[in-house]
Amino acid sequence: MFLRRLCQSVFNAPFPTWTALAFALLLMISALPAKAVSLLRDPDIEYSLQQVAKPILNVAGLGNSIKILVVNDSSLNAFVLDNKHIFIHAGLLMRMDNADMLRAVIAHEAAHIANGHLARRHQNIGNARTVAGLGVALSALAAAATGNSELAAGVAAGVTSSASRVFLSHTRAEEASADKSAIQYLVRSGTDTQGMVQVFDLFSGQELLRPERQDPYTRTHPLTRDRLRNAKAAATAYAGKAKDDTSADYWFHRAKGKLTAFMRSPKWTKRTLKESPSEDIRLMREAVMHHRQSNSSKAIATLNRAIAKRPNDPYFYELRGQFQIESRQVGAAVSSYKACVDRARNNALCQGGYGRALLAAGQTKSALRALEKARNLDFRDGRILRDLASAYAKNGNAGMASVASAERYALQGRLKDAGIQAKRAAGLLPEGSSGWRRAQDIILAAKRAEKKKR
Numbered sequence: 001m002f003l004r005r006l007c008q009s010v011f012n013a014p015f016p017t018w019t020a021l022a023f024a025l026l027l028m029i030s031a032l033p034a035k036a037v038s039l040l041r042d043p044d045i046e047y048s049l050q051q052v053a054k055p056i057l058n059v060a061g062l063g064n065s066i067k068i069l070v071v072n073d074s075s076l077n078a079f080v081l082d083n084k085h086i087f088i089h090a091g092l093l094m095r096m097d098n099a100d101m102l103r104a105v106i107a108h109e110a111a112h113i114a115n116g117h118l119a120r121r122h123q124n125i126g127n128a129r130t131v132a133g134l135g136v137a138l139s140a141l142a143a144a145a146t147g148n149s150e151l152a153a154g155v156a157a158g159v160t161s162s163a164s165r166v167f168l169s170h171t172r173a174e175e176a177s178a179d180k181s182a183i184q185y186l187v188r189s190g191t192d193t194q195g196m197v198q199v200f201d202l203f204s205g206q207e208l209l210r211p212e213r214q215d216p217y218t219r220t221h222p223l224t225r226d227r228l229r230n231a232k233a234a235a236t237a238y239a240g241k242a243k244d245d246t247s248a249d250y251w252f253h254r255a256k257g258k259l260t261a262f263m264r265s266p267k268w269t270k271r272t273l274k275e276s277p278s279e280d281i282r283l284m285r286e287a288v289m290h291h292r293q294s295n296s297s298k299a300i301a302t303l304n305r306a307i308a309k310r311p312n313d314p315y316f317y318e319l320r321g322q323f324q325i326e327s328r329q330v331g332a333a334v335s336s337y338k339a340c341v342d343r344a345r346n347n348a349l350c351q352g353g354y355g356r357a358l359l360a361a362g363q364t365k366s367a368l369r370a371l372e373k374a375r376n377l378d379f380r381d382g383r384i385l386r387d388l389a390s391a392y393a394k395n396g397n398a399g400m401a402s403v404a405s406a407e408r409y410a411l412q413g414r415l416k417d418a419g420i421q422a423k424r425a426a427g428l429l430p431e432g433s434s435g436w437r438r439a440q441d442i443i444l445a446a447k448r449a450e451k452k453k454r
């Protein structure tokens with residue numbers, strides 16, 4: 001009753017009041033921060049996903065050029081923004097039951113890339129191969145994910161509203177083409193196409209919900225009866241022809257097992273420990289459970305049993321390093337991360353952890369070396385950039401500390417703050433040096449965003 005009266009009085013109000021209200025609403029929306037989209041960076045989970053994806057990416061002709069990244073969001077979604085990354089929400093990973101489902105999702109997104117569906121979006125999102133580009137893309141995504149539409153996206157990310165509308169969504173024709181290619185990829189890689197039907201089942205019924213209650217996947221990848229029918233037909237046609245792939249299942253359950261152990265309650269983990277398909281995954285999950293219950297000695301002892309089962313596996317050492325650094329055993333953490341680095345020399349997140357442990361141990365010069373290497377291997381990790389800024393500062397290089405801070409803000413989509421830091425950096429660094437050029441990239445991105453906002 002009260003609501004209706006309010007609406008009436010608004011619509012009956014003279015023109016200036018109505019405009020003022022609309023303006024106030026606009027201000028309110030622009031003042032609200034877009035829901036933070038952050039990446040969940042974990043070397044173990046990323047490596048595991050890459051192992052599951054590899055055969056699909058190979059038959060799609062995309063080889064090693066695509067990185068699978070996890071978005072820290074509990075809703076169901078998967079999407080592509082550029083030709084280099086496939087993003088999967090943690091929520092979707094946790095809801096899937098097997099490697100075939102994950103491969104079906106990856107095959108569909110890979111097909112959007114391979115079939116060139118991103119071309120029309122590219123001009124709008126900047127170059128996501130740079131920190132600033134990825135940051136703009138992620139913040140536009142954050143705004144779009146709030147469901148509050150083009151307005152929020154345009155305001156928060158500095159992209160125009162028409163850009164945000166085409167930003168994530170695909171046309172029905174693109175969906176049909178991506179499904180068709182995905183089925184080919186699944187068949188050619190020996191994957192059971194039943195996984196695709198299971199993925200559609202996860203979303204079935206969603207199109208009956210009001211848009212704001214749907215998972216974002218349904219909004220960005222319109223589900224139609226045709227899509228489901230084609231997937232079912234493929235599943236029937238290729239039934240029994242899939243290769244048994246125990247390694248894909250292992251890596252799927254390792255990624256999901258670690259993710260759920262960190263994201264769901266320790267109680268839940270305890271209840272589901274026996275479902276872990278292999279002993280080392282069960283021990284790793286149990287260790288995370290103890291760690292989250294602040295029982296660090298039990299966590300480390302349990303993890304050591306997992307390490308004994310796979311002594312050459314870099315990522316169990318990385319997890320041990322995390323446990324140790326979080327329980328202030330800094331010296332031990334340095335050794336654990338070193339073990340990871342020795343076994344996965346080019347893994348940025350292992351290098352980053354090693355640098356963080358060295359920094360905590362007061363070895364600032366070695367820390368800077370490790371963190372610079374980590375940054376050069378991977379620009380997408382905010383934590384590496386934060387530690388790198390602190391390592392530069394401790395080594396007396398204020399200019400490069402500002403570059404690293406600017407890049408971290410840009411990655412979060414905070415282009416205004418990024419611009420301020422980048423300007424400071426440009427004033428401190430020799431003109432034309434690589435740090436100075438990186439600062440210029442960010443100054444430019446910040447200027448563009450500012451201009452689009454006006």
Ligand SMILES: [Zn+2]
Pocket residue numbers: 108112170174175178220221
């Ligand atoms: Zn799609």
